[in-house]
Amino acid sequence: MPRDDDQSPGDEQTYEEGAxxxxxxxxxxxxxxxxxxxxxxxxxxxxxMEIVDLSRYEVQETLGQGSMGDALRGYVAxxxxxxxxxxxxxxxxxxxxxPVAGKCPKCHAQNESSRKFCRGCGESLRISCVSCNxxxxxxxxxxxxxxxxxxxxxAAKIAEEKRVREANRIASGYRRAAVMRTxxxxxxxxxxxxxxxxxxxxxxxxxxxxTVTLTKAFDLGVYEVTQExxxxxxxxxxxxxxxxxxxxEQVSWDDAVEFCRKLSALPAEKKAGYxxxxxxxxxxxxxxxxxxxxxxxxxxSDSELGAYAWFGDNSGDQQIDALNIWNTDKDNYGRxxxxxxxxxxxxxxxxxxxxxxxxxxxxxxxxxxxxxxxxPSGSVTDPTGPAxxxxxxxxGGSFTDHSSLVRSALRFYSxxxxxxxxxxxxxxxxxxxxxx
Numbered sequence: 001m002p003r004d005d006d007q008s009p010g011d012e013q014t015y016e017e018g019a020x021x022x023x024x025x026x027x028x029x030x031x032x033x034x035x036x037x038x039x040x041x042x043x044x045x046x047x048x049m050e051i052v053d054l055s056r057y058e059v060q061e062t063l064g065q066g067s068m069g070d071a072l073r074g075y076v077a078x079x080x081x082x083x084x085x086x087x088x089x090x091x092x093x094x095x096x097x098x099p100v101a102g103k104c105p106k107c108h109a110q111n112e113s114s115r116k117f118c119r120g121c122g123e124s125l126r127i128s129c130v131s132c133n134x135x136x137x138x139x140x141x142x143x144x145x146x147x148x149x150x151x152x153x154x155a156a157k158i159a160e161e162k163r164v165r166e167a168n169r170i171a172s173g174y175r176r177a178a179v180m181r182t183x184x185x186x187x188x189x190x191x192x193x194x195x196x197x198x199x200x201x202x203x204x205x206x207x208x209x210x211t212v213t214l215t216k217a218f219d220l221g222v223y224e225v226t227q228e229x230x231x232x233x234x235x236x237x238x239x240x241x242x243x244x245x246x247x248x249e250q251v252s253w254d255d256a257v258e259f260c261r262k263l264s265a266l267p268a269e270k271k272a273g274y275x276x277x278x279x280x281x282x283x284x285x286x287x288x289x290x291x292x293x294x295x296x297x298x299x300x301s302d303s304e305l306g307a308y309a310w311f312g313d314n315s316g317d318q319q320i321d322a323l324n325i326w327n328t329d330k331d332n333y334g335r336x337x338x339x340x341x342x343x344x345x346x347x348x349x350x351x352x353x354x355x356x357x358x359x360x361x362x363x364x365x366x367x368x369x370x371x372x373x374x375x376p377s378g379s380v381t382d383p384t385g386p387a388x389x390x391x392x393x394x395x396g397g398s399f400t401d402h403s404s405l406v407r408s409a410l411r412f413y414s415x416x417x418x419x420x421x422x423x424x425x426x427x428x429x430x431x432x433x434x435x436x
Contacts, residue, residue, distance in 0.1 A: 101139050113137065184222065184356070188268035189232050193219040193430055194356045196287050203285050204375050205409040211379040212282050219430040220279060220287050223347035223358040224248075224366065225259070233262050240422040245346040247364045247425040253278075253392045253417035256367050256426040263428075272432075278369040279429035281411075282383050284395050288408045290355035295407050297353035297360060302403040308351045309362035311406050315399035316340030322402035337400055344399055344423075361406040364425035365394040365413060372414035391416055398423035 102111045102125075109120030116126050126135045134145035142149055184192045196218050203212040228244035230251070231237045238250045251259075260276040263269060269276070279287070294300045298308055306314045312322025320340055326333050348358040370385025370393045385393070391414040397406030400423050405412055415424065 101137070103139060105138055185219065187263075187272075187274065187430075188266055189229060189263070191225075191229055191428070192222040193428075194222050196220050196283070196355060199286070201286050201289060201291075202293065203282060203409070204411065208375045208411075210376055212286070212383060213379070213381045214282065214286055215382055216431070218279075218283060220283070220357060221428040221430075222352075222356060224364060224425045224427045225256075226347055230259060233259055233266075238420065239344075241344040243344075243346060246344045247347055247359070249344060249364050249422050249425045250420045251367075251425060252420045253367050253415075255420070259426075260428065275431050276428050277431070278367055278426060280384050281368040281370045281393050281395060282380075283429060284366065284368050284427075285408060287355060287357055288353065288360040288396070290353045290357065292354065292408070295409075297408055298351070305361065305403055305406070308353070309359070309397075309406055310345045310350065310399045311362040311397060312337055312342060312400060312402045315345065315362075316342040323404065326402055334400070342399055360396055361408075362397050362401070363399055364396075364423055365398045366396045367424065367426040368393040368395055375411075394424060 100110075102113045102115070103109070104111060104118035104120060104123055104125065106123040107118060107121040109118055111119055111125060117124055125138050127138055128134070129136050129143040129146060129148055131148040132143065132146040134143055136143045184194060186192050198214050198217050200211060200213045202209055204210055224247035226245050227237050227239050227242070227248045230248040234255075237248065238255075239246065239248050240250055256278055260278065263276045264274065288297055290297050292298075296302070296305065296308070298304055305311065312325075313320055316337065317340055320337075322333075322337065325336050329336065344363055347363070350358065352358045353360055368385075371387075371389030372391040372393050373386035373389060376383065393411070394413045394415060395411070397410065404410070415421065
């Protein structure tokens with residue numbers, strides 16, 4: 001995770017605490033609207049939305065953990081194999097027929113039988129035997145190590161994966177339906193919350209993936225704490241990108257905790273028995289995934305991301321390719337984004353995730369309760385992170401980040417509890433204590 005204390009995520013430029021991008025005179029339409037206009041959420045209205053069909057999602061290999069460079073190298077490798085010839089034509093549709101030794105099944109170029117990647121299109125000429133993991137040339141009918149038929153083994157594996165995916169889709173649908181039938185709950189200052197059920201999920205990605213069980217249900221803010229909500233409790237608005245319905249930013253972890261304390265102390269909240277806090281990292285990812293196992297809460301493809309998130313590509317005055325800017329002009333990444341007037345936007349303007357939570361991807365990074373530390377190596381129950389540390393975790397990505405940094409499992413950024421940065425805000429979790 002980055003260790004430059006005042007560094008904007010996804011940006012190599014350094015910002016001193018309190019430093020800001022150039023002031024923008026352009027303000028998003030609707031900044032002065034009232035809280036009742038946000039996303040059509042009013043009072044105790046029932047949450048009404050379509051349940052997403054997970055059956056269309058395909059499992060893809062996730063990017064590995066580590067530095068930005070490692071993540072980007074993994075991304076590039078997933079879309080363009082190193083052995084591919086630059087400028088090579090796109091693969092043509094596969095045709096039937098008896099495989100020929102050395103012949104690529106995609107572009108039909110003839111290769112030496114010892115080659116592992118096609119000289120024409122970069123397609124792998126080896127597959128792993130499902131039975132013994134030995135490398136098998138794509139033109140061979142049987143594995144030389146165990147004698148298994150790769151095509152039959154792969155067909156059986158695909159069938160089993162489809163069966164498991166369908167079972168998970170049905171189970172997730174039931175879980176989401178149960179949550180979404182629950183009316184939104186608003187507190188004494190009009191903040192809406194959605195109920196998140198207890199459950200078990202796979203947290204993290206790659207070698208850091210592990211099973212987490214949350215034994216207690218909790219409520220989570222439907223969107224990030226807004227500037228008017230923060231000012232109503234704290235009496236001030238520290239945000240750089242001003243707008244009552246925009247997420248509050250330039251708030252430290254300590255500021256967020258103090259907001260929770262003051263909100264919990266309001267007479268109406270004390271009477272109801274509500275205690276406000278920051279979500280644990282496990283609660284945050286569980287709620288972000290909302291029963292899904294894909295890269296994002298809506299699927300694996302970032303082509304749909306703009307409908308669900310404000311991020312580097314769409315948070316400015318015109319559409320840009322933030323990942324391409326990062327790959328080709330990293331030193332000027334931050335300047336180029338702010339040249340396009342990239343900024344925060346009013347909450348809940350994009351589509352929600354399956355549990356009715358808005359802006360879990362992008363807009364502002366969100367403080368979590370946990371200290372920064374390594375993921376546990378095995379299954380855990382109700383984790384709260386390390387007992388101590390010097391940096392607190394942030395999740396979700398922001399308006400400054402490219403698509404790979406706003407994924408559900410991405411664990412990239414942390415900061416000292418006193419840091420205040422223009423792309424960091426927070427979202428509330430809530431539990432209920434027994435009231436005598």
